[in-house]
Amino acid sequence: MDYQTALNNVLGLTNYERLPRGAYTSAAFDLQRMRELLEQLGNPHIKQPTVHIAGTKGKGSTSAMIASGLAMSGYDTGLFISPHLHTMRERISINGIPITQDDFSSTVDAMWDSIELINTKIPESPITTFEALTALAFIYFSKENVEFQVLEVGLGGRLDATNVVEPEITIITSLSLDHTDILGDTLQEIAREKAGIIKPKVPIITADQQPEALAVLEEISENRSAPMVLIGRDVQFNRTDFNSEMQEVQISGQVLDRPFDHHVRIPLLGMHQLENAALAITALESLRIRGYPIPYDGIYHGLANVLWPGRLEELQKKPRIIIDGAHNIWSAKKLREAINEYYEYSSLHLIVGFSSDKDLTSMIKEWAPLSSTVISTRSRHPRSVDPEYIATEFENYGHPTQPIPKIDLALKEAMNRAKEDDIILVTGSLFVISEARERILGIEPELYVQ
Incomplete structure (x- = not known):
């Protein structure tokens, strides 16, 4: 099986990332078939220590920081994330290096008979694309004998395909309203779904949360005798320096009465990334307490060199082109705050595109005051919103707003408008910023059959 065939096979399964949002149903999320698949494959998911991370925002950044800290400390570390920017292989990496095409195809080949067997056995509830990719990551990490695996939850937590592991620690990043048609339309409901990753007696580290969300997390952690560390209560962080390329932060607190105090530098911008760094540091301290020798130099070097593209990423100077994958109201607000705090500019030219399940009106309300000019566009993703509709919302x-359906033409128009001391900001969807990144950096995209 070659890479393209393997990719087509995986994408040919039920793919909720590309279906219209109305196709989602609660019945589609069923861990029993995932457990059955993994049992047939030899249970590769429980063969290495695991850090499991859920949340609405920041779970990818936090995962990347933890994985980088472990890798720089000498541990071969697998990282599983979603979605990807340019190639499906980005989702599965070891020490920052994506799985090769050959390893991807050979691993799909090795598990394909098991997938077909389960799909034949329970045709009304078949293995999905995300479940296959999750199983692929487990098999690959096991085969390569990684010493840690860091897993980012795909959606929710309780019924997510990753929630079959036996983690060393669990983490819940900042919670806000997103995917409300699946997870619930209140913070309490969303928190309950995310808290599904909390395991009996396994430490849980959580970002500071709204009171109604925190109450749910505290209730579940107490019921499961899972010791909780809360950022803002047990661990504090304070920014000590910053510019448009980095920020430094003092992080101090205690885990199980063991105090710590660190000063670290991160290349990721935004106040929210300071909290993510605090989560990462606390997680690595927790692993140290659990007996894993993780040197502080490795932690510091890992966080200072973490790579997490597409989040306040500057692709060009004069004019500055900045991309950010903000795609809900919380991240839209954080982006607005960061642009005002970290950058100096004369005018800002906004290129924006959305996916169909997002709260466009609220995000537009955040960004409209920033913008001198606006261009609406769309990605090649099947759930992208018509630029004409976006333009109408901005005009309210x-x-x-000028609608330009193709991202390369939208960039060209923005470049014509911008002066050297202006900013061109591309945002609204990870799919939009990935195409902008491909265009500017000359990256060959991986295209999928619609």
């Missing part, structure tokens, strides 16, 4: 806030 008094912002004449």
Whole structure:
């Protein structure tokens, strides 16, 4: 089986990432078939220590920081994330290096008979694309004898395909309203779904949360005798320096009455990334307490050199082109705050595109005051929103907006408008910023059959 065939096979399964949001149903999320698949494959998911991370925002950044800290400390570390920017292989990496095409195809080949067997056995509830990719990561990490695996939850937590592991620690990043049609339309409901990753007696580290969300997390952790560390209560962080390329932060607190105090530098911008760094440091301290020798130099070097593209990433100077994958109201607000705090500019030219399940109106309300000019566009993703509709929404806030359906043409128009001391900001969807990144950096995209 070659790479393209393997990719087509995986994408040919039920793929909720590319189906219209109305296709989601609660019945589609069933861990029993995932457990059955993994049992047939030799249970590769429980053969290495695991850090399991859920949340609405920041779980990818936090995962990347933890994985980088472990790798720089000498541990071969697998990282599983979603979605990807340019190739499916980005989702599965070891020490920052994506799985090769050959390893991807050979691993799909090795598990394909088991997938077909389960799909034949329970045709009404077949293995999904995300479940296959999760199993692929487990097999690959096991085969390569990684010493840690860091797993980012795909959606929710309780019924996510990753929630079959026996983790050393679990982490819940900042919670806000997103995917409300699946997870619930209140913070309490969303928190209960995310808290599904909390395991009996396994430490849980959580970001500071809204009171209604925190109450749920505290209730579940107490019921499961899972010791909780809360950022903002047990661990504090304070920014000590920053510019448009990095920030430094003092992180101090205690885990199980063991105090710590660290000063670290991270290349990721935004106040929210300071909290993510605090989560990562606390997680690595927790692993140290659990008996894993992790040197502080490795932690510091890992966080200072973490790579997490597409999040306040500067692709060009004069004019600055910045991309950010903000795609809900919380991240839209954080992006607005970061642009105002970290950058100096004369005018800002916004290129924006959305996916169909997002709260466009609230995000547009955040970004309209920033923008001198607005161009609406769309990605090649099947759930992308018509740029004409986006333009109409912006015009409701008094912002004449030019709809340009192709991202390369939108970039060209923005470049024509911008002066050297301006900013061109591309945002609204990870799919939009990935195409902008491909265009500017000359990256060959991996295209999928619609």
